[in-house]
Amino acid sequence: MVPTFTLCLLGSSALLLSTMPGAQEVTCPRPPSIANGLHTGLSSGSFSRGVTVSYSCREGFELLGNESITCTDSGRWSRTLPRCEAIGCQVPEVQNGKVHNVQSTYRAGDTLHFDCHPGHAAEGSDEARCQPGGIWDPPLLVCHRVRPCPMPPEVANGNHNGRDTEGFTMGMSVQYTCDPGYYLVGNAAVTCRASGNWSQPRPRCEGTVCINPIVANGRQVGGHGLLSAPGQTVTFQCHDGYSLQGSASLSCQEDGSWQPPAPVCDRALPYHNSFSRSPGT
Template identity: 35%
Template sequence: ALQWLLALLLLALPSAYGDCGEPPSFAFAELTTPPEQSYRVGTQLQYQCRPGYVRNGNESPVVTCLPNSTWSEKPDFCIGKSCGQPIITNGNFHVETNLLLGATITFSCNVGYLLLGPASAQCVFKNGDVYWNNIPSCEIILCPPPPEIKNGHLLSGNTDFTFGMAASFSCNKGFSLIGEDTIYCTIGPNHNGTWSGAAPECKVVRCKNPDVKNGRRLSGFGTEHTYRDSVSFECNSGYRMNGSSVATCEANSSWTPPLPVCDEILCGAPPHFPFAKLLTAVGDSSKFGTKLNYQCNPGYEAAPGKSSVLTCQENETWSAADPDFCVRQQCSPPEIKYGKVTGKNPPFPFETVVTFTCDSGHELIKSSAKCVASENGVHWDPAPPYCSIRPCPMPPEIPNGNYNGQGKAFFTMGMFVRYTCNPGYYLVGNAAVFCRPSGNWSKPSPRCEG
């Protein structure tokens, strides 16, 4: 009995014979026949698209029970119906996926239009068809009437002003329009129509006839000046402008920026040069165009081709002088009799110091000299001579004898004297002695013996 019960249970299980269980369920399709609990291998079931869906091309709506007791997999053989492109005048729709059942789109309006209604819609199925559940509208944006202005009027006339339209104004005769003569209908922060700016004003504007001391007018030569009239100036020679050269008559009947001032151009104290001085005294300030003439100091002379004139310039500075427009004068080589200059060679410019050496047999009178300025140029100080002959003292006296040249006042290098003895005495040694370069007599002196 237990064996028969087991056999019956095996017959009740579909997998025992390779059967399939309940068929798959699709959101977009349903079976054409009532479903059963199990199906034999090879059974084919047909589906039909649910309302709101249509066949997807040639995709078959049939599934088959396979030997492994599973149903064959099928792609989406039904797809949602298309709601089509929505119509939104003066606006656009934006698609994220497609236009089929279940899809969502968003809307936007053209510039100057306001979206009325929901900003999105969904493709839904109802009453046997698909459609967009919410389609908004785009309404044109209107601005309020332009404001009225006193002493003026609107040129555009009576009309409705929509986004982008302009309202232009004009003032009555004798009045000036202050502000923008045209304003535009634009979109405000709350997507409402608003004007791009405030309406202008019509005012009487009169600016005083401008005058700039030490300057002259270049434009705007009339005597009456009203709103937005401009004048321009330049300063006279010798003056520099402080401020703007152009001023405009503004709504408050004043010139903006303020009229300029022409300040006198003054240069400061003149430059100092160690080698030159001014011909005339100059204070701490000089007018534009002032010329300064420099004269070379004693010991200097004008350099060829170089100017010693400076001029006060527009930028309140003195023009640059030629470098070294005065050069040192030169002393001629010193005249040195019996000697020479040591340590320096020509040229000998002003303030040069030289030293001397003397020839043999001579001695220094002045060991050095300096090139100094004089009234008409330069000269050596002290003046020559610088070397003198070195004399020997009077020849030495010898007892009982004499030398020739008794009447001479001095003896110099190379001179000699000859000795003779008195009667009864004879000479021992050289009869003559010489004056040597060192300024003394040769040795030994002779003697007289008796």
């Protein structure tokens, strides 16, 4: 190919430039992506020689390595890619306690254990886990002064098994039960915590009810609407053409069940008269 020449005049000087026919502009491929990071070239369609792309990391991660890369004359990116690593956690402060076996660095996913001073205890777990972004879970490590719990609260129509206990210390549990005809709503057990509080809200006892059965091909002829209380009864009758199998009368039990079980209405078999008259009678 024969090059073409262009004469450029710059004041009293002249510059002769040559251009090779068919020469193409140097470009680089799309910049590689990095885990947990972004770069400034995501919206660009092409990357010419001299273009620079910068990298950054998601929140909770820090950039290690070259912050930017540049498209070179050879159509390659200038430097090795950076990487994004999760930000580590600092040694946390433990209120009324200390970290067990302190490490110089804690990376995301690391777990530490802590000890409490005498007379103090942790509520729940005595460990914490380092999360991405340098945050501990749980964020506050606290050892509470061990205090006795008061007498567990009473519940209407129920009782608990701690009435004969003189003192309740951390870790002791109490079980709640309901009187006959009532059922428990909530946690049956509560535990004394280091702070002197019970672990769960007290449960409650609500009256037991029985949902009146529905008998296919039959109807309720005695009882109280759709619900019954323990001790109440309901009575059923089958529609015409059906016969009752089981007991017609049911009684609501204290656990919400019916005794005996609900009856069934089966289609009645046609009646055949087997008696035949003798001839001449």
